[in-house]
Amino acid sequence: xxxxxxxxxxxxxxxxxxxxxxxxxxxxxxxxxxxxxxxxxxxxxxxxxxxxxxxxxxxxxxxxxxxxxxxxxxxxxxxxxxxxxxxxxxxxxxxxxxxxxxxxxxxxxxxxxxxxxxxxxxxxxxxxxxxxxxxxxxxxxxxxxxxxxxxxxxxxxxxxxx
Amino acid sequence: xxxxxxxxxxxxxxxxxxxxxxxxxxxxxxxxxxxxxxxxxxxxxxxxxxxxxxxxxxxxxxxxxxxxxxxxxxxxxxxxxxxxxxxxxxxxxxxxxxxxx
Numbered sequence: 001x002x003x004x005x006x007x008x009x010x011x012x013x014x015x016x017x018x019x020x021x022x023x024x025x026x027x028x029x030x031x032x033x034x035x036x037x038x039x040x041x042x043x044x045x046x047x048x049x050x051x052x053x054x055x056x057x058x059x060x061x062x063x064x065x066x067x068x069x070x071x072x073x074x075x076x077x078x079x080x081x082x083x084x085x086x087x088x089x090x091x092x093x094x095x096x097x098x099x100x101x102x103x104x105x106x107x108x109x110x111x112x113x114x115x116x117x118x119x120x121x122x123x124x125x126x127x128x129x130x131x132x133x134x135x136x137x138x139x140x141x142x143x144x145x146x147x148x149x150x151x152x153x154x155x156x157x158x159x160x161x162x
Numbered sequence: 163x164x165x166x167x168x169x170x171x172x173x174x175x176x177x178x179x180x181x182x183x184x185x186x187x188x189x190x191x192x193x194x195x196x197x198x199x200x201x202x203x204x205x206x207x208x209x210x211x212x213x214x215x216x217x218x219x220x221x222x223x224x225x226x227x228x229x230x231x232x233x234x235x236x237x238x239x240x241x242x243x244x245x246x247x248x249x250x251x252x253x254x255x256x257x258x259x260x261x262x263x
Binding site: 009010011012014015016017018019020021022029030033035084086087088089090091093094098104105106107108111114115116118119121122129 | 199203206207210211212223224226227228229230231233234238240242244252253254255256257258259260261262263
């Protein structure tokens with residue numbers, strides 16, 4: 001028979017993965033602290049995210065300015081969209097909510113979100129950024145620029161060009 | 163039961179209540195490899211194309227660190243460290259897995 005008054009201690013079926021950027025002795029820990037605040041519509045199963053904002057220190061401003069990151073988070077489930085960034089003595093930790101052993105895992109999109117946050121953290125802290133990632137982001141920003149600059153190029157075309 | 167039932171279709175054997183040829187009602191293997199939580203997580207990461215390697219438990223400096231800064235209220239107090247994973251070619255340096263309680 002199951003104990004009607006179970007003891008409150010012992011490991012539970014709740015897991016969490018901390019995605020860590022190594023950094024010793026963060027000078028101002030509050031600058032590296034941030035958490036998402038969700039705007040949602042609907043309730044329970046039909047609950048959807050309309051928008052998110054980062055609330056916290058200086059890093060929150062950096063993360064708020066990245067619109068592509070915001071878009072990626074908006075497409076996640078309300079549970080996955082709650083992301084916290086906070087520094088400890090040995091590194092800066094990025095993590096979501098607790099999950100049970102069946103749900104515990106990470107999707108490609110969610111990993112991409114965590115990696116982008118890590119990119120911003122490294123940039124903000126002045127840590128060397130992973131070459132493959134920085135190249136990817138550089139090319140992305142370059143292509144964005146190209147799209148923006150297209151009308152200017154059209155304007156410089158010779159007369160009679162159509 | 164010693165009778166030879168190999169000639170019967172599997173579905174019929176199931177309806178009759180006899181054992182299937184592999185001894186189980188589903189296709190689950192009888193043997194399995196015991197893996198630690200970081201090893202299981204590493205397999206999940208491999209499926210989404212991220213290469214990682216589990217580190218031996220209690221060898222990384224992250225594991226001796228505080229798991230939360232306590233800036234936010236209501237963070238868990240009792241936590242069990244399950245180990246770390248080293249990530250290659252990404253901005254995330256290491257993943258630590260923890261369990262509540």
